[in-house]
Amino acid sequence: MLLFIENLHIHFSTFEGTAKVLNGVSLSIRDGERVGLVGETGCGKSITLKALLRILPTPPGRIVQGRILFKERDLLQMSYRELHAVRGCDIALVPQEPVGSLNPVFTIEEQMVDLILWQGRVNVNWGTYVATPLMGRAGRKVARAKALDHLVKVNIPDPERVLRSYPVELSGGMCQRVLIAMALASHPSLLIADEPGTALDVTTQAQILRLLKERVREEGLAILYVTHNLGVAREMSERIYVMYAGEIAETAPTNQLFSSPKHPYTQGLIASIPKLTGSELEGIPGRIPDYVSPPQGCRFQPRCEWAVPACATVQPRLRPVAAGHEVACHLHDPAFFQG
Amino acid sequence: MRYRDYLARRLLTIIPAFIGLSILIFVIARVIPGDAARLALGPEATKDQVEQLRHEMGLDLPLHIQYIRYVEEVFHGKLGRSLYTHRDVAEDLAAYLPATLELTTVAMLLAVLVGVPLGVITAMRKDKWEDHGGRLYALSGVSIPRFWIGILLQLILAYRLGWLPTTGRFDGNLPPPAQITGFYLVDSLVSANWTALGITVRYLILPSFVLALSPIAQIMRVVRACMIEQVRKGYVLNAMANGMPQNLLVYKYMLKNAFIATLTIIGLLYGFFLAGAFVVESVFSWPGMARYGVRALIYKDFNAVVGVTLAVGLAYAIINFVIDVLYGYLDPRIRLGYKER
Ligand SMILES: Nc1ncnc2c1ncn2[C@@H]1O[C@H](COP(=O)(O)OP(=O)(O)OP(=O)(O)O)[C@@H](O)[C@H]1O
Ligand code: SF4
Numbered sequence: 147m148l149l150f151i152e153n154l155h156i157h158f159s160t161f162e163g164t165a166k167v168l169n170g171v172s173l174s175i176r177d178g179e180r181v182g183l184v185g186e187t188g189c190g191k192s193i194t195l196k197a198l199l200r201i202l203p204t205p206p207g208r209i210v211q212g213r214i215l216f217k218e219r220d221l222l223q224m225s226y227r228e229l230h231a232v233r234g235c236d237i238a239l240v241p242q243e244p245v246g247s248l249n250p251v252f253t254i255e256e257q258m259v260d261l262i263l264w265q266g267r268v269n270v271n272w273g274t275y276v277a278t279p280l281m282g283r284a285g286r287k288v289a290r291a292k293a294l295d296h297l298v299k300v301n302i303p304d305p306e307r308v309l310r311s312y313p314v315e316l317s318g319g320m321c322q323r324v325l326i327a328m329a330l331a332s333h334p335s336l337l338i339a340d341e342p343g344t345a346l347d348v349t350t351q352a353q354i355l356r357l358l359k360e361r362v363r364e365e366g367l368a369i370l371y372v373t374h375n376l377g378v379a380r381e382m383s384e385r386i387y388v389m390y391a392g393e394i395a396e397t398a399p400t401n402q403l404f405s406s407p408k409h410p411y412t413q414g415l416i417a418s419i420p421k422l423t424g425s426e427l428e429g430i431p432g433r434i435p436d437y438v439s440p441p442q443g444c445r446f447q448p449r450c451e452w453a454v455p456a457c458a459t460v461q462p463r464l465r466p467v468a469a470g471h472e473v474a475c476h477l478h479d480p481a482f483f484q485g
Numbered sequence: 486m487r488y489r490d491y492l493a494r495r496l497l498t499i500i501p502a503f504i505g506l507s508i509l510i511f512v513i514a515r516v517i518p519g520d521a522a523r524l525a526l527g528p529e530a531t532k533d534q535v536e537q538l539r540h541e542m543g544l545d546l547p548l549h550i551q552y553i554r555y556v557e558e559v560f561h562g563k564l565g566r567s568l569y570t571h572r573d574v575a576e577d578l579a580a581y582l583p584a585t586l587e588l589t590t591v592a593m594l595l596a597v598l599v600g601v602p603l604g605v606i607t608a609m610r611k612d613k614w615e616d617h618g619g620r621l622y623a624l625s626g627v628s629i630p631r632f633w634i635g636i637l638l639q640l641i642l643a644y645r646l647g648w649l650p651t652t653g654r655f656d657g658n659l660p661p662p663a664q665i666t667g668f669y670l671v672d673s674l675v676s677a678n679w680t681a682l683g684i685t686v687r688y689l690i691l692p693s694f695v696l697a698l699s700p701i702a703q704i705m706r707v708v709r710a711c712m713i714e715q716v717r718k719g720y721v722l723n724a725m726a727n728g729m730p731q732n733l734l735v736y737k738y739m740l741k742n743a744f745i746a747t748l749t750i751i752g753l754l755y756g757f758f759l760a761g762a763f764v765v766e767s768v769f770s771w772p773g774m775a776r777y778g779v780r781a782l783i784y785k786d787f788n789a790v791v792g793v794t795l796a797v798g799l800a801y802a803i804i805n806f807v808i809d810v811l812y813g814y815l816d817p818r819i820r821l822g823y824k825e826r
């Protein structure tokens with residue numbers, strides 16, 4: 147197992163009280179597996195990613211419980227030294243927002259070269275840093291050549307110009323490509339993509355998706371692709387986790403999820419994918435519950451048309467219904483009905 | 486290329502500031518003092534004599550013509566005589582201005598060099614003891630009067646311990662460095678006069694430190710706020726997620742952003758330095774323009790007041806232009822015209 151998130155609970159202290167956002171999320175990714183994480187906005191997708199990259203702001207956030215094993219080692223327990231050897235090097239992130247994720251006052255070259263040269267260290271030695279351009283001109287030159295190479299690999303037509311540019315001089319799509327190049331620069335074994343391109347227009351977004359898919363396939367790396375669009379997740383992944391209000395509702399191999407969705411929420415999501423045949427768009431009425439005082443039992447209960455009385459009091463657990471297919475819903479728990 | 490356009494635009498914006506300044510000094514020089522001819526001739530003069538002189542002095546001309554003539558004179562350095570020193574005001578300024586500029590510039594550099602690192606440290610150690618210490622310093626640094634701190638340090642470090650000179654700008658028993666620019670630091674460096682350089686520095690320490698005390702606190706607080714604001718920015722999260730070393734991220738990537746945001750404050754602070762210089766120069770008997778200006782005001786020495794106003798206005802405009810240049814240099818979004826200041 148490459149990544150194994152086990153029973154992750156994350157709370158936020160807010161003005162209204164403790165927001166119990168993540169409520170026991172478990173998720174696993176095998177080597178080279180393409181996994182999708184789907185859920186509507188605010189369900190806690192980014193929080194999960196931030197926790198595993200250890201960039202969750204704490205406070206206000208707090209990891210209450212859980213383990214995040216990456217190659218058998220708990221990321222949450224790692225020292226900074228160990229963490230820096232993993233973060234960016236073995237796990238890399240393609241962020242959601244392209245322009246804001248690049249430093250506005252440095253050129254792309256500066257940012258990429260520094261990353262290529264110094265990635266993996268907790269701190270740089272200033273002596274070495276200052277000396278790099280002086281004595282080891284070669285050091286920066288080689289890194290620059292590498293950066294150029296990475297830009298070429300993400301189909302940037304004019305990599306020399308892009309290297310010399312500041313983020314404001316580039317389009318959103320171009321920034322997104324640069325970010326993908328940066329993430330892939332270290333040849334990670336897991337790529338995490340947080341809805342890359344949601345801020346871009348549809349055509350560019352499609353290009354970015356195609357590029358990402360191609361790069362992932364070529365490098366043979368595992369990807370955790372996060373999106374609120376089930377259709378996009380279907381494109382990108384071989385297995386999908388459906389998340390609702392800080393819990394995993396259902397997980398299955400992509401084909402199986404679409405052919406026999408079990409959880410009422412998944413069924414609703416699939417029904418609301420816009421179809422080319424022109425059928426009417428069916429949304430799920432209602433919205434994500436308040437995290438400060440979430441529903442006692444199943445968090446989906448207030449919106450569920452199948453809810454039985456017990457749904458309001460007992461939290462359903464993820465349980466297997468078929469090989470590799472797990473659902474957290476009382477309707478699919480025979481034991482629950484037997485008493 | 487576009488940096489040049491930016492600089493040109495910045496230079497143009499100085500023009501209205503100068504027009505304002507010239508009107509101000511015209512009012513000080515010609516309007517406030519009242520009838521200059523009457524003053525010059527004394528109460529005994531006849532009406533005709535006064536009219537005669539008024540005509541000679543051009544005081545019977547319309548105000549805007551007088552203004553233009555006056556600006557021309559000033560432009561040629563004709564500032565008139567000081568009532569108090571009986572010297573040409575331009576000469577006085579040449580003697581006193583460098584002392585003040587040297588003091589304020591050194592104090593400003595000191596404030597930046599100390600304030601910025603303190604700001605970064607207190608931001609990175611938010612709510613730890615370093616941060617509480619910084620907050621305490623900021624409170625006292627802004628609220629304790631400068632003359633009080635100045636006198637206290639003077640008593641302890643100079644009188645009691647004798648580590649530093651008490652007053653003045655240079656040792657009275659020794660020749661000052663060769664007069665080239667009037668800035669002792671520059672002059673002693675240029676003429677490779679190391680003894681003079683040492684003495685100059687020793688005399689500068691106390692006054693510039695006292696002058697910088699409260700700006701250090703102000704810069705520290707602004708840098709701290711800007712650094713804390715950076716932490717939430719997407720580029721920081723992304724850099725962290727992609728494994729950028731911590732110190733590189735903080736001291737290179739975040740600090741540049743935070744410092745750009747701080748620059749405006751530093752420009753505004755220069756006015757604060759000039760105002761503070763009045764107090765510090767008095768406490769340390771610094772032979773600068775601030776003391777000269779205060780004396781000019783007390784004795785209603787209008788020519789001198791004009792000279793000082795002009796010099797201060799120019800210095801302020803120049804410093805702020807330098808800040809603008811730096812601004813454009815550091816922030817590509819401004820230089821490339823994507824963002825206005
Ligand atoms: N700093 C914070 N303080 C308090 N609550 C927060 C904070 N950050 C996130 N949350 C809560 O966590 C929930 C999940 O946020 P998250 O960013 O993970 O959503 P998401 O699933 O990524 O949504 P989107 O698709 O909009 O990106 C939010 O609804 C919010 O209530
Ligand atoms: S547990 Fe109950 S409320 Fe929750 S999804 Fe299943 S049926 Fe609906």
Ligand SMILES: [Mg+2]
Pocket residue numbers: 191192193242340
């Ligand atoms: Mg998100």
